[in-house]
Amino acid sequence: MKKQVTVLMSTYNGEKYLRQQVDSILNQTGVQVRLLVRDDGSTDQTLAILQEYQDKGLLRYYQGANLKTARSFIQLVHDSPASDYYAFSDQDDVWLKDKLNRALSMLASHPGNDSMPLLYAGNFQMVDANLNKIPSADHYTTQTFANAIVYSCCTGCTMVMNRALRDVLKNHPLPQHMLMHDDWVHKVCLAVGGQVIFDSQPMMLYRQHGNNVDGGIHTLKDKVKKVWGERTNHARIMSDQLEELQEMYGQQLPVANQRLLKHALRYGRGNLSQRVRLAFDSTYAIREKPSLNHEFRISLLMNYW
CATH class of the missing domain: 3.90.550.10 (Spore Coat Polysaccharide Biosynthesis Protein SpsA; Chain A)
Structure with missing residues (x-):
């Protein structure tokens, strides 16, 4: 069937x-x-x-x-x-x-x-x-x-x-x-x-026709522009999302994932030194496609993440 x-x-x-x-x-x-x-x-x-x-x-x-x-x-x-x-x-x-x-x-x-x-x-x-x-x-x-x-x-x-x-x-x-x-x-x-x-x-x-919500093309310039534009309209949207995920699903997360999430939230909202450490922490880095790390690092350094 x-x-x-x-x-x-x-x-x-x-x-x-x-x-x-x-x-x-x-x-x-x-x-x-x-x-x-x-x-x-x-x-x-x-x-x-x-x-x-x-x-x-x-x-x-x-x-x-x-x-x-x-x-x-x-x-x-x-x-x-x-x-x-x-x-x-x-x-x-x-x-x-x-x-x-x-x-x-x-x-x-x-x-x-x-x-x-x-x-x-x-x-x-x-x-x-x-x-x-x-x-x-x-x-x-x-x-x-x-x-x-x-x-x-x-x-x-x-x-x-x-x-x-x-x-x-x-x-x-x-x-x-x-x-x-x-x-x-x-x-x-x-x-x-x-x-x-x-x-x-x-x-x-x-x-791709010009009216897409997300057109699928993301250059480094696009990412910088996106982060800069959103920084004035949102308050830490990425870490807010993760914090809500923790609140809603925290009890369902395996222990290892709980630790990853708590560490990211703590350092992502910390001082410049902590944010830099998180930005280049190899535990989180996407090795298969390094360009995907750009927005994360830009957001952390701009204290927006």
């Missing part, structure tokens, strides 16, 4: 590319797909398109208050029905037909699939608005909790989680401090002792 995957999609004024993405989800092979859509306050023809598909019994959608992308997706997790697996979907990409089947095969082959929180994170092919390929650096997903404290490099539109991880997330309230939904889910999975499975094979076309 085919495993059921509930695909969770948040829409907002996505009329231009929505049909193409929905069709690519409905055309997945080897799995039973159920598509649940939460509209985050669209004012274009998005709702009419969703209604058309719903009238044909191809998806279910509902409207909600404008929560913005991150909270809208986590709300979807809380509103999701029972299923074998769950996947996040953007409104403007295109999935290869065996994207979900490949993800489920990799998750099912893990010995802890029935009980351990597991998260599949895949690669992607960046394309322009017309689906022409765009050259891009190799994508990488961090796979340890120490590395996730530095940077949760995990693209939401590639993610598929098992029931155990969805239950962990659903049994806690929506967080107040989130960079993005994928960042939060990735951190929670690794924090509570779950595992992340990275697939280097691109299984989707990640469309």
